[in-house]
Amino acid sequence: MRQSATEFRTLLTKAGRGVGLSPGLSEDLAQTSVWLQACGFAGAEAALDAIEGLASKDSDPGFISLSNRAISSSSSRGNLSSAYIGVQLADAVQLGWPSNGEPFFFHDLDSPTLSAAALALSCRDLDIRTEVAASTSNLHFLSRPKDNEILVCAGLKIKPDDEIGLHSLKVSSTDSGDALSRGEILLDRESEERYLQEVDAVGLSVSRRIIEKLQQFAALLLVSETEQSLKFGAGAGLVDSD
């Protein structure tokens, strides 16, 4: 189903707020998801995973400590919410995280792609001078400050023992950009530009199923009709006198 980028961003923001995300977190979730979708990835699906996780309470609406190198949810708390973790990682790069050295692993994330993209966008937009890599089970996001570029690759494992599970994310400050680029490149600066121009020209394509689900969450913000609000809430009469 075709959507304008503005309309889809608005829908995502409302859906996020509908399941209890704060306006600021919803805005960030929407921004990242629209970018993913615009660039040919499953951004709408990623957003829906995060929003459904919060709606079903399978995901924990909160942040984590980034001091541990291997982070997973405790069984009593449900999954890590990417709506929160993505923003947290995106903010953390301003504080010098992750430091050079060993990678960080996040497990039990409801939408690893969303978190990875949020991190990559933050590094690029804030002009973070270190290369930061964020890898999910099937996508590798690499922020390359030298070229002001986000590179997304598929079909690559950096090390054989770095198996990344379906709900996991690996983040590292890296010098291994060249190694990443040996995978199948799905996105670079040129293709990103092309994708974004295409969105301006024709809009986004999003599955009707996802739109309808997001609309259900967004509708949680709507106030039920009452006689009072129908008659007086908008200040105008019901029939035109002009």
Added chain:
Amino acid sequence: MIMNPDINLLTKKGVLESGLFSDTVPLRPPEMVCRMDRMGAAFPTRLSFMRLLLRRMKEEMWKIQRVRFDLDASGYGRAVYEVHTPDRQYSLAAFANPLADHQRTDRVIASAWDAAFVLFDGKPTERDLERLGDNAPHQEAGRFEATDLVISRANRSMRLFEYVCSCLAEGDQPDADKLLEVGYLMRTTAVYGNGKFGISDRSRINWREEAKNSFQIEMLTVYLIRLFTVDQLDHIAECRAPGKAVRLKPELKRALGIGNATGLGMAPFVVSHPELFHEWFNARETALARVRALESVSQASIDRAAALGRRALGHLEQWHSGDLEYQSRNQRLGEDVKTLLNWLSNSSSSDRCERFWDDLVRRSETEFGIDAQELLVALLIETYPECVEDLEKSFHSCETRQINVAMTVGKFREQFDEQYAWVDQYDFSRDAENAHFWYVSENKLEPRFGRRREEPGADKEMPVAIARDMSALKTNLEAFDQSVSLAEFLITHPEFRHLVRRAQSLSDLPYGEIQDNLIAEGTSPLDILRFKLANFGAAKFDPKSALWTRITMFQGAPLPEELDGDLTDDWWLPTLP
């Protein structure tokens, strides 16, 4: 443009270098002008978006052609108007359909209208027109494409349309007074842009010169709708009495604008686009400061200002509002304008050498009501067309909103406390400061304004209570460890994330906030509506409650065939005919 003799400008560059428009008079401060009462007294100015559009149309010699007009004898059917700019083409597709009286309402909850419109990017094919014909009449319930830039709908004025049509069919021109009593044949009830219902994102066109400034494409749509309404009227009259009917005289056509019914939907826009809000204010206040800084004023300028003042008086006489408060305000306004005219006629040559306009503005602030103070602002800007040079390109903004979370809470507070000192005037523990909430109804997503203690839904309120929320942020910042980063604060308080982002993005934009409590007892959303509509260039506000108003757009504006004449840029507060 008519050059003012006070300013000897040879080039555009000269405006900046001449020093005649110096910066020695400070701009009126946000705590004065970004207030609801003053916003609710705003008037259109040379910087209004309709004026910008028509100036561009004249300068670039845009051509408008009616290329299709398939209407039946009742005026139902399709029409297409093409607009040719130097670089591209736009087309307005109009679809007029029968409408039962019981379906007439100005509100968003309506589902049918007398006419629906789409501004198309380029020239629509037959297939495009078929698609638009299937969707445009359904408006919010339709789906649109990225080639569709703006959608709108309008209802006929029942007070005027049939009367004028009958007169023309009888071979008579309608009574001008009756025309002016309403001011429009049709009234739009929404003009949607920027991605709504699948139409084009603004990013598709915002790089185009003619689309950069605020609402230019929307204003073009409304201008073309105005053209359609008079063409439709002439057509129906001619069909009723072939050979006998006459066409509406050009001066009467010019006297008709397009009505608009504006409700609460406009207010959240102003709150959610604070950077743009700043630009609108900043341009107007800069223009005013330039005029106030003029050291000496010629007799010709006094005469021009007096002529505009007399025109404003005439406009007031033709401004009909059923609202008792507006009637009373406009009466006072008229008295103040007469006083202003006396000041102008009694000014001595020595007065005029000592920053006369600055003196006049100061005097108005102590002796005039707020309406006349704001009218004087618009009048002075109108008197000096050059004062808006280089300002009229600023009505767009970059809304990049990355948060700098690396700064400490203490450092952030240094700026924040100063920036939001104005919220301290409200005590949010008082019920009166929390009397209302803004929400969206499940009924066609209509924006509404409710009473917090008496109506359900406050838990779903829209995030527009900036004063209350910034006040809460302030309290929580004070209580937090000042030495830690904002990142840490936002992990503890994610509910303030959008507010921190907002405060940071407005750190250099002093006019970005309405410095009032939008949920207080006595809040009149109408004030916000009027401010935005005045920026559009609308006039003759006719409030129907504190929540919505009718207005007229493009009344007095030149017709397409008059765009190359002197009238193009001299229709501020017009008196007609």
